[in-house]
Amino acid sequence: MPTLETPSVDLAIRSYGTEPEWDRHAFAQLVLPLSGTVQLEIEGRQGRLDPLHGALVAPGAWHTQVSHDANRSFILDIDGSAMEHDALARLAERPFTPLGPAVRKLVEFMELMASASAVARPLLQGWVPLLLDALALETPQPRSRLAALLARVEARPGLPWSTATMARVAHLSVSRLHALFREELDMSPHAWLLQRRLDFACRCLAASAWPIAEVALQAGFADQVRPDARHAPAPRYHPGDLPPHPARTRRIAGRTRASAKNAVVRDYP
Incomplete structure (x- = not known):
């Protein structure tokens, strides 16, 4: 070769x-x-x-x-x-x-x-x-039955996707969906979805002025609680590695100055 x-x-x-x-x-x-x-x-x-x-x-x-x-x-x-x-x-x-x-x-x-x-x-x-x-x-394989589903989820990862919903969109049973994810992606549907949502959130933090709460909602997380570490894949990068968006930085700085201005200093015996 x-x-x-x-x-x-x-x-x-x-x-x-x-x-x-x-x-x-x-x-x-x-x-x-x-x-x-x-x-x-x-x-x-x-x-x-x-x-x-x-x-x-x-x-x-x-x-x-x-x-x-x-x-x-x-x-x-x-x-x-x-x-x-x-x-x-x-x-x-x-x-x-x-x-x-x-x-x-x-x-x-x-x-x-x-x-x-x-x-x-x-x-x-x-x-x-x-x-x-x-x-x-690699030996050429028939087109993946997951292709349309993956593209649809990646386009809107914040929708309330569940394994049952994903199976229905792909015209598969839930058990067959799990099997195909293991065969083609070597991970579960839940782990793949979580990784896509984390990727989406990191891109939003780097490129948009949305507050963190809005990013979490748009990415499909109901709140800002960190995903369960038992199920989360190892992160490919951390939010702290991303450059802060200027608008978000100004907003946080403004809140910090306001908090300092309104702070009450007490003398304790």
Whole structure:
């Protein structure tokens, strides 16, 4: 299997809107969704991408993409000379592909690294060959029965989702839903939902001026009590790691000054 020792690559996180824009370029492009769904068309072939399904845009291929919900994707630009790799050669013929557990774990790892700081070039160059080898070793599987459900929950994680509701949306029994989550995601529906809600809350804290109570409600937590540690997955990042939103910082500072102004100083014997 040809491998890439020093691939010429570039990685970005992008979101797409409702207006299609046709494009083509001399390099290959791997689309690895992190959340939401994207409708992608490549040279007349169409596919729906989500965190369980990605795609390869071959060098020179005309393509466009649209989305009608909140979405984020890793876009990995790879030099055209890398098309000899088994994974890219196979994807050039069948550009839409399921993303198995090994690939998803690698994508999750890189998402964690990218959320903390800019991805260092040596890290990216070591990650890409692992990603391509994982893609090459996977056997194509039928489209996941969970795909539509996952996209729907990720679009609105704050709704009162339960395992029974999720099973009904996916047209599955509750026991079959649990089995598929274990097979495809290696976690329970509850653990996956909790992780999506925590991810949503962290993004809101970093990007919006909502007070913490509002973020908790929008994320689907009935109150601000920390989720039961017995059931919560290990956090990929902590709210304290996120830069505070300026509006929230000003509001908290204002409350602090008001409290200091109104404070009563007592002398005790």
